[in-house]
Structures are given as structure tokens and as C-alpha cells.
Amino acid sequence: MKVYYQILLLILFSFSIVSCDDDEDEDLMGNWSELSDFDGVPRSDAVGFSIGDKGYIGTGYDGDDRLSDFWEYSPSQNFWTQKADFPGVARTGAVGFGIGDKGYIGTGYDGDNKMSDFYAYDPATNTWEKKADFKGTARYGAVGFVVDGKGYMGSGYDGNYLKDFYEYSPSADTWTQIVSIGGSKRFNANSFVLEGKGYVISGLDNGSYLSDMWSYNPSTGSWTEMREIYDADDDNTFDDDYTSIARINAVGLEINGKGYLATGGTGTLLSTIWEYDPATDLWTERTAFEGLSRTDAVGFSIGSRGYVTTGRSSSYYLDDIWSFDPKAEYDEDN
Numbered sequence: 001m002k003v004y005y006q007i008l009l010l011i012l013f014s015f016s017i018v019s020c021d022d023d024e025d026e027d028l029m030g031n032w033s034e035l036s037d038f039d040g041v042p043r044s045d046a047v048g049f050s051i052g053d054k055g056y057i058g059t060g061y062d063g064d065d066r067l068s069d070f071w072e073y074s075p076s077q078n079f080w081t082q083k084a085d086f087p088g089v090a091r092t093g094a095v096g097f098g099i100g101d102k103g104y105i106g107t108g109y110d111g112d113n114k115m116s117d118f119y120a121y122d123p124a125t126n127t128w129e130k131k132a133d134f135k136g137t138a139r140y141g142a143v144g145f146v147v148d149g150k151g152y153m154g155s156g157y158d159g160n161y162l163k164d165f166y167e168y169s170p171s172a173d174t175w176t177q178i179v180s181i182g183g184s185k186r187f188n189a190n191s192f193v194l195e196g197k198g199y200v201i202s203g204l205d206n207g208s209y210l211s212d213m214w215s216y217n218p219s220t221g222s223w224t225e226m227r228e229i230y231d232a233d234d235d236n237t238f239d240d241d242y243t244s245i246a247r248i249n250a251v252g253l254e255i256n257g258k259g260y261l262a263t264g265g266t267g268t269l270l271s272t273i274w275e276y277d278p279a280t281d282l283w284t285e286r287t288a289f290e291g292l293s294r295t296d297a298v299g300f301s302i303g304s305r306g307y308v309t310t311g312r313s314s315s316y317y318l319d320d321i322w323s324f325d326p327k328a329e330y331d332e333d334n
Helices: 002-013 022-026
Strands: 029-034 047-051 054-058 070-074 079-083 095-099 102-109 114-122 127-131 143-147 150-157 161-169 174-178 190-194 197-201 213-217 222-225 251-255 258-262 273-277 282-286 298-302 305-309 321-329
Touching (some): 143 190, 143 197, 190 258
Antiparallel strands (some): 102 114, 161 174, 298 305
């Protein structure tokens, strides 16, 4: 059975790779540097977030088992430390984010059941605390972000594709339903936060990869559709090169006031990196990801750099970690 499953994975997830060659990269800004490998077992579909000057990763799938271990990464020391295990059921497809001095993980899939439980991690005491369950239906493949000290989570899959959204208040430990995201229902979408707004990008709906992008403004409680993320208009030239922005299972990063999408794919694995400027609502391609192209990776932003680690390429589960400096010139040796 195990051999059959591995063959099935290989068939289902053997994507071709889309990347830039070295000559093209030399014309792009941004540089990737490989760091000390993740100390845990290689995995995909984990959660990652930052709290202060540390990055965190936990849960996921190693090809055989779902996981509940939890790890801290120090960029200044380039060093991993194992922390207290996530106390919920081992899972994939969860949502994780950091709010203030704590991290939060909830929802997901344990192989049999969709989840709605929710937990907070305190790095000062290395302890977990059960919080109020997510108010929506139990699900996985949802998307989350944090704006002004509150968490937002929605969309995903509960047996059907979803578009509902909810706000979490850590001070009150309560969930409140907000207006649903516009456009289609979506699964495995991507997100980042810029200038007090949460952005949700692309996703999958009934086998179709979505080419839309929405921003949520908590001060008005409304969603706004941004420009399409493909070459949508022959009369404009700004989107002529928008050939690989839309994707699922990507890493969304916020660095220096710009948004970035890395890894993920749309039937093919993508190594192209795109930068989003909220001031112009335009995308610019940056130096391609230099690790093995992958899906279901995790990432976090600390200071002026973004970090991408773990993930899956075909049937290979990965444990490398890379940092991205968007202001550095491409260096093929580092």
C-alpha cells in the first residue's frame, strides 16, 4: 500500500518546472542565500510565521505521517531549536500566524477529519493554550493574515469550496464573521499584509486556478478587487508579462512595504518570484527562487528579509531554508 501511495503521489504531483535561466536572473533584482537546513524532518503543508525576530514552523506531512512538532529559527544565529509540540492533533493544511508576542495555529486536516480547533503559543514560556474554536465550519486549505493586532481567516474546503471570512480578537478570544471575500470561492489561496490591509491572491475553485486578487480593509470592513493578475487587457502593456503570478500553495511575504509571492504552482511548479507594490497595484518580476522548485512550502518575514523553507517537489520532501533580500543584486555564487 505504501509503494502504491508513493507511485500515486509521483503521478499526481510530478509537475514540470518553470524557472529563469542565469542570464535572465542577472537582469532582475533580489538575491537568494541558502542557510542552515531545517533541523526537523523534511515536510510539506506545514505552517510558518514570525514572532519578533524569530521564525516558527510546525505541523505538516513527511510522506508517511502528519506531524505535530514545532520549531524556532533564529536568523541572527542561523540556528534551529525544537520547542514544545503543538498540542492539537497532528495535521496538514492548517493556518498559522503571529499576533503581537504570540503565535496561533488552527483548522487543518488529520487524514480523516477536518478541524476547527485553535491554539496560541507563547515563546516566553514555551507553552500552548487552547483558544476558542474557529467559528466557521471545520476546514483545511484556508488562508489567514493579521492586521492591526487581529487575525483573519477564511475560504478553504469543508467538503465544498468556501469564501466566508472571520476576524479573531486575541484580547477577547472571540471570532466574528465578517463580509465574505468577493469573487469566487477558493482553496489554497495566498496572502500577505501591506499598509494595514490584507491581500488574498489567486487560489483554486472547482479545478480552475483563479486570476483575481482582493484586499480587505478592516477600517471599512470591505473587500476591494485589485487588478487582474494575468494579461487581461490587450490595450494595456503593464500586464503583458503577467504569465506566472496566479498560483496556489505559495509563500506570501511582506518585506519593506512590498508583497512577494514565491514557490507554489498551477499544475507546474513555479520558481518565478513576483513583487507587488500597493501604491501602484502593479507586479514586477524579481530573481527566481534558487532552491528546488516546490509547492506547500512555508515562509516568514523578519526585518528586511523573507525566508522560505520545507515543501515538496514531486515525491521529495524538503528541509532546506533560503533567505531573500529584495534590494540585493543577483549573485549566482550566493
